[in-house]
Every structure is written in C-alpha cells, then in structure tokens.
Amino acid sequence: MTIQLAVSTFFGAFIFPFLIIICWDEMVKAFGAVGGWMAAGLIVGTTWTLNHGVGMIYQSGGAWVDMALAAGVGLLASSIYKGHSFKKAIPTILSSIIGGIGGGFIIAAFI
Amino acid sequence: MYKYIRLRGDIIKNFSTMIGGGIAGIFVMSVWGEFADSYGIAGGWFAAMIIIGTMWFLNHYVGIIHNSDYEAWVDMGLAIGVCGISRDLFLSKSFYPLLQSSPTIIVVVLGGIAGGIAATAVQKTLHNKSKNATQGLK
Structure with missing residues (x-):
C-alpha cells in the first residue's frame, strides 16, 4: 500500500461515518x-x-475490508466521545x- | 429469582444482537456483490437502498441490536465489517488474507475513528448555532 492509497483509504473511511x-x-x-x-x-x-x-478504499489483500467497518x-468512537459508557457496551x-x-461462516458454506 | 430473570434477559439480548448482526452481514456480503456484478454502479446503489434500508429498519429502528441511551452505540456496520473479513477467511481456510489485508484494516479503522470524532465535534457546534439562533443570540 503506497502513501497515496493510504490517504485515499483513510478519507474514504473518514467520509462514511461523518x-x-x-x-x-x-x-x-x-x-x-x-x-x-432514503438515508x-x-x-x-x-x-x-x-x-x-470507484475504489477509494484500496483493498491490500484477499480479505474484503468493507466501509461498514469504518461506520x-x-x-x-463518536458515542464514547459524547460520554456514553464503552464498558457497558462490551x-x-x-x-x-x-x-x-x-x-x-454461513456464507462460506454456500458460496 | 430476580437474578435468574435478569440473566435470561441478558442472554436473549445478546442472542438477538448476534442474530441481527449475522443476518445483516449475510445479506450485505452475499447479495450486494451480485447486484453490483449484474448491474454495475446502479446495481450497487440499489442494493444499498434495499439491503441497508431493510437491515437498518430491523436492527436499529425496530431495534434487534441492543442499544440503550447510556451505553456506547454499537452499529450494525461493525457486524457487517467483521462478516466481510471472516467470509474470506472461511473461504480461503487460512489466516493469510487477514495478514495481507491488515494495512487496509488499520487505515480504515483509524479513518473511521477520525470521521466519527470529527462529525461529533462539528455536530456540537451546529447544535449550539441552532440554539443561539432560536434564542436570538448570534
């Protein structure tokens, strides 16, 4: 992963939860x-x-990293920043x- | 007796979270790709509306994934993200893809945290602005 791709991946992941x-x-x-x-x-x-x-999040390997992870x-993180308890959410x-x-596991069983 | 009821409630609560997250992950990580392959960008956009719309309704509007006011918000996105990674690990039957993808995972997690905190900081100023506007204090 080059620096350019890391920057685009970072901001792709930044935009979605924002x-x-x-x-x-x-x-x-x-x-x-x-x-x-609608949302x-x-x-x-x-x-x-x-x-x-169009591929703003670069996939560096075989495991699919979805933007959902960023969300x-x-x-x-946003909720913890607002002051809600992380410990109770564990x-x-x-x-x-x-x-x-x-x-x-279930998807891998039929695909 | 009370303890038992509470324990049972906790088990059901976590069980329903697992089911909600699992269903959302299964839909996104199997159906979405087919839509995108068959119809390109339009298929992917449409898949977002039908899959995420329905799964959001199930998991957060009706509320299968447990969340309460004082606990940190757990979004179905977490389950979907984990599902995407684990699907490819189960398909390849090794941990090598995880190692290969770890740079992307680290950058995406950092970007997500930065985006979440930035949005909350922006949101606070927006709320202050609207409060000031209603009170006539600009």
Whole structure:
C-alpha cells in the first residue's frame, strides 16, 4: 500500500461515518422510518459508489475490508466521545462480532 | 429469582444482537456483490437502498441490536465489517488474507475513528448555532 492509497483509504473511511452521524438522524427526524430508507440509498448507496464502486478504499489483500467497518468503529468512537459508557457496551460489541463471524461462516458454506 | 430473570434477559439480548448482526452481514456480503456484478454502479446503489434500508429498519429502528441511551452505540456496520473479513477467511481456510489485508484494516479503522470524532465535534457546534439562533443570540 503506497502513501497515496493510504490517504485515499483513510478519507474514504473518514467520509462514511461523518455523513451517517451528521445526516442519518436528521433524515429520520424529518421523514420518519421512510427517512431511514432514503438515508440508506442517499448516504450508503452514494458513499458505496465512491468507496467500492470507484475504489477509494484500496483493498491490500484477499480479505474484503468493507466501509461498514469504518461506520461501526466510527459510530462507537463518536458515542464514547459524547460520554456514553464503552464498558457497558462490551457485551453488545462481542455479540456483534460473534454474529458477524457466524454470518461469514454461513456464507462460506454456500458460496 | 430476580437474578435468574435478569440473566435470561441478558442472554436473549445478546442472542438477538448476534442474530441481527449475522443476518445483516449475510445479506450485505452475499447479495450486494451480485447486484453490483449484474448491474454495475446502479446495481450497487440499489442494493444499498434495499439491503441497508431493510437491515437498518430491523436492527436499529425496530431495534434487534441492543442499544440503550447510556451505553456506547454499537452499529450494525461493525457486524457487517467483521462478516466481510471472516467470509474470506472461511473461504480461503487460512489466516493469510487477514495478514495481507491488515494495512487496509488499520487505515480504515483509524479513518473511521477520525470521521466519527470529527462529525461529533462539528455536530456540537451546529447544535449550539441552532440554539443561539432560536434564542436570538448570534
């Protein structure tokens, strides 16, 4: 991975949680649950085009690193920065990771 | 008795988080790629709307993934990201792809943390601005 690719990967990962934190809740506040679907298309779809469609996040190896990882870590960091308890969230974090690994196992079983 | 009920609640809570994260990961890491391969950018954009829209509704609007006000927010993105990495590890049956991809993982995690903190800092100033505007103090 060159410096240029590292910079583009860093900012690709920067943009995604930034947009989610600033815009998603506001869209849900404005349009209700439908706002969540709009946000999925307008925020996630458009950022996917940038990060994976045209490739702003560079994949250095065989394991797929999705921009979702940036969102998961970024929203967690934002919440801790706001003062919510990291310690109390640990069981949920571990459960999410176990769920993700289980999902990966199930996909590998049929693909 | 009370302890038992609490323990049972905790188990169900974590179990539902696992199921929610697993389902979101399975959809994103198997269906999305097919849409993108078949219809290109338009397919990927459409996949984002139907998959993320539906999974967000399940996991965060209805709330299968456990989150409460005083706990740090755990997004389904974490489960989806872990699922993408683990899928390729299970497919290759080795840890070598993880080693190869670790530079990307480190940079993406750092970028995500920077983006999250920057957005929260920006959001605070936005809220102050709107509060001042409503009170007429500019």
